Amino acid sequence: MIDRIEISACTSMMVGKKASLDGATYISRNEDRLVAIYPKRFVVQPAVTGRKETYVSPYNNLTVPLPESGYRYTSTPDADQSAGPNEEDGFNEKNVGESATESVYANERVLAYDPFIKNGLAEDSMTTLVLPFINSARDGVRYLGELVKKFGSAEGNGVQFNDQDEVWYMEIVTGHQWIAVRIPDDCYAVAANQIAIQDIDFNDPDNYMWADGIQDFVKDHNLNPDADHWNFRHIFGTDTEKDHHYNTPRVWFAQRYLNPEIEQDPDSAELPFIRKANRKISVEDIQYIMKSHFNETKFDPLGHGNEHDRKTYRAISLSRTANSHILQMRDANQNGAAGVQWVGFGIPAFCPHVPFFTNATDTDKSYSEFPKKMDLSSAYWLYEALAMVVESHYAEFIEDDLAYQKDLNEWARRKIAEVDQAAAGMSGDDLTTYLTEQNHAIAKHYNDTTRDFLFKLITMGTNLSKLTFKMDPNL
Numbered sequence: 507m508i509d510r511i512e513i514s515a516c517t518s519m520m521v522g523k524k525a526s527l528d529g530a531t532y533i534s535r536n537e538d539r540l541v542a543i544y545p546k547r548f549v550v551q552p553a554v555t556g557r558k559e560t561y562v563s564p565y566n567n568l569t570v571p572l573p574e575s576g577y578r579y580t581s582t583p584d585a586d587q588s589a590g591p592n593e594e595d596g597f598n599e600k601n602v603g604e605s606a607t608e609s610v611y612a613n614e615r616v617l618a619y620d621p622f623i624k625n626g627l628a629e630d631s632m633t634t635l636v637l638p639f640i641n642s643a644r645d646g647v648r649y650l651g652e653l654v655k656k657f658g659s660a661e662g663n664g665v666q667f668n669d670q671d672e673v674w675y676m677e678i679v680t681g682h683q684w685i686a687v688r689i690p691d692d693c694y695a696v697a698a699n700q701i702a703i704q705d706i707d708f709n710d711p712d713n714y715m716w717a718d719g720i721q722d723f724v725k726d727h728n729l730n731p732d733a734d735h736w737n738f739r740h741i742f743g744t745d746t747e748k749d750h751h752y753n754t755p756r757v758w759f760a761q762r763y764l765n766p767e768i769e770q771d772p773d774s775a776e777l778p779f780i781r782k783a784n785r786k787i788s789v790e791d792i793q794y795i796m797k798s799h800f801n802e803t804k805f806d807p808l809g810h811g812n813e814h815d816r817k818t819y820r821a822i823s824l825s826r827t828a829n830s831h832i833l834q835m836r837d838a839n840q841n842g843a844a845g846v847q848w849v850g851f852g853i854p855a856f857c858p859h860v861p862f863f864t865n866a867t868d869t870d871k872s873y874s875e876f877p878k879k880m881d882l883s884s885a886y887w888l889y890e891a892l893a894m895v896v897e898s899h900y901a902e903f904i905e906d907d908l909a910y911q912k913d914l915n916e917w918a919r920r921k922i923a924e925v926d927q928a929a930a931g932m933s934g935d936d937l938t939t940y941l942t943e944q945n946h947a948i949a950k951h952y953n954d955t956t957r958d959f960l961f962k963l964i965t966m967g968t969n970l971s972k973l974t975f976k977m978d979p980n981l
Contacts, residue, residue: 517698517756517822518608519795520666520673522691527786531643531673533666534792534832535605536822536854537582537594544828545585545886546594548849548873550866551638553578553599565590565630566660570653576638580847580864582829585876585886590630595831597845597864598637601669603833604646606632608664610701612679612742619727620680623658627678632665643667643674647686647715654678655718664697670838676715677703679742683723686715687780694764694787695780696795698756698822701743702779706736745775755805755819760795772805772819789834789848790915796830797854798822808855808900823855825893830854834861842937843929846922849873852889856896856907858914860885860952861922866942870949885949888956895963899970903963910959914952921948 521532537546554576561570564587577600581593595605607629627635627650635653640646646667658681667674676686679701687703689695690713695702706714708721724730729741750773758772764783799821804811807821823830830850838844845864850857862869872885880887896903925944929937 515699515752516608517696517796518605518664518666518675519694519696519760519792520668520675520689521694521787521792522673522689523671524691525694525783525787527788528836530834530836531668531670532787532789532792532832532834533603533605533668533673534796534830534848535595535608535666536796536824536830537828538824539826539828542825543890544826545876546582546829546851547585547876547886548582548847548862548869549580550868551579551581551593552867554638561631561635563590563625563628563631564588566625566628568625568627568631568657568660570631570635570657572635573639578867579637580862580866580869581633581637582831582849590628591634592630593633593637594829595833595847596633596637597833597835597847598640599865600641601835601838601845601864602637602640602642602646603666603668603835603845603847604633604637604640605666605831605833606636606663608666608697609699610662610664610677610679610697611699611744612662612701613744615727615729616680616683616742619729620682620723622660622662623681624660626658626660626681627653628660629663632663640667643669643672644688644715647674647676650676650678651684651686651715651717654682654684658682659684662701664702668833668835670835670844674715675703677701677738677742682717683720683742684717685720685738688713689780693780693782696757696760697779698753700749700753700757701739702757703738704740704779706738708736739779749775751818752820755800756822759798759800759803759822763795763798764791789832792832793848793859793915796822796832796850796859799855808897823853825853825897827854830859832859841926841929842933843925843941850889851886853893853897856893857889858911858952858956860948861918862945862948863925863941865938866945867938868942870946872949872953882957882960883953885953888953888960892956892960892963895960895967899963899967902966902970906959906963906966910955914955917951918948921951 577598579598580596673689678684755772832848848859850859
């Protein structure tokens with residue numbers, strides 16, 4: 507079996523509808539892997555009816571009978587399906603979003619009594635087996651919880667769900683134990699490869715959900731280290747040197763950006779999971795966090811700190827980010843264009859998030875197809891090439907790159923507003939067809955703009971070669 511600890515390590519962020527600038531709910535994540543080239547696609551999976559099939563995971567042989575019917579949904583699967591689909595994130599046609607998964611790690615005490623199930627539910631299958639079959643964010647937690655109860659879990663995972671009203675975060679931490687919390691409407695939350703959920707109120711099922719028998723499991727095995735409260739992180743989580751350098755600093759940086767007035771230690775194991783920002787959170791704020799690398803601190807690996815500081819903490823944006831996504835669900839009662847999936851390939855720090863309406867039937871072939879050799883007609887390869895060129899002459903190219911990303915964000919806001927206006931008078935298949943056409947137009951604009959910018963940087967770079975010489979006139 508592939509060692510998940512080595513290949514998957516992500517950063518997740520959630521925003522409630524009253525905490526966001528536009529009233530949308532947001533879930534987002536950087537899907538990080540072990541290698542820099544980990545090809546992804548962006549596709550629309552069709553709705554199905556009357557199906558008689560059984561799903562078998564290529565990764566660990568998990569075997570699950572599939573429901574006869576399933577909703578249409580978007581996803582970002584691996585180009586190579588040999589280790590499972592790894593569809594990771596998307597919205598279904600009921601305007602329910604899922605991002606799966608954030609790898610999390612439980613301590614040896616709890617795993618001793620409920621170890622992982624080798625052929626249980628794992629990241630490779632979690633979107634495929636859940637997203638087509640759920641009707642709300644809360645229903646996503648319920649449905650996934652039933653799968654874990656029946657088949658067990660192969661690994662520790664955090665899973666995000668959203669709809670137009672609610673955001674839920676679920677942590678599956680042992681073979682069968684899990685907890686989920688509803689992110690308050692006026693709050694945000696950040697998770698970074700460490701069990702994040704803290705105090706649980708078992709008298710409040712509207713805002714918490716949990717595995718059957720989890721309280722008895724903890725009590726029977728004497729697992730609660732606290733005398734007077736029930737803290738999920740304390741009971742099931744870890745607090746190690748790796749956590750202090752690899753995990754908690756990412757949460758610290760995101761909270762530092764949204765709550766700069768609060769002084770915190772980046773090594774702290776007690777950083778709160780849920781916070782209220784000091785302002786309304788925009789999609790650009792979420793992008794900034796997903797693109798961040800300890801900007802304007804001594805810990806920035808691309809900054810001016812000393813070598814020790816620049817290598818002390820693991821940043822959010824990495825060269826091995828396979829895809830960065832932001833799932834924005836706006837008011838579905840306003841029009842049928844409510845769901846927007848921002849897809850980011852390449853290194854997030856240097857590349858844009860591209861907005862696509864999820865009420866669509868297909869995606870542009872630059873996203874749905876993947877050539878094995880580098881080809882600039884492929885969105886994945888195009889953004890990988892851009893990132894490599896920008897970083898190779900970071901000091902000379904970064905300002906131009908940031909301006910390029912800013913211009914595209916301005917264009918995206920205008921485009922979304924234009925589409926919203928047209929969508930208000932449309933419905934049904936006509937609207938879906940229109941939004942699908944607009945997605946192709948959006949892909950073309952981003953692809954054309956990015957190729958032009960890449961060629962500009964390459965041209966500029968020809969003057970930066972060290973193989974040059976200026977003749978001394980006195981010779």
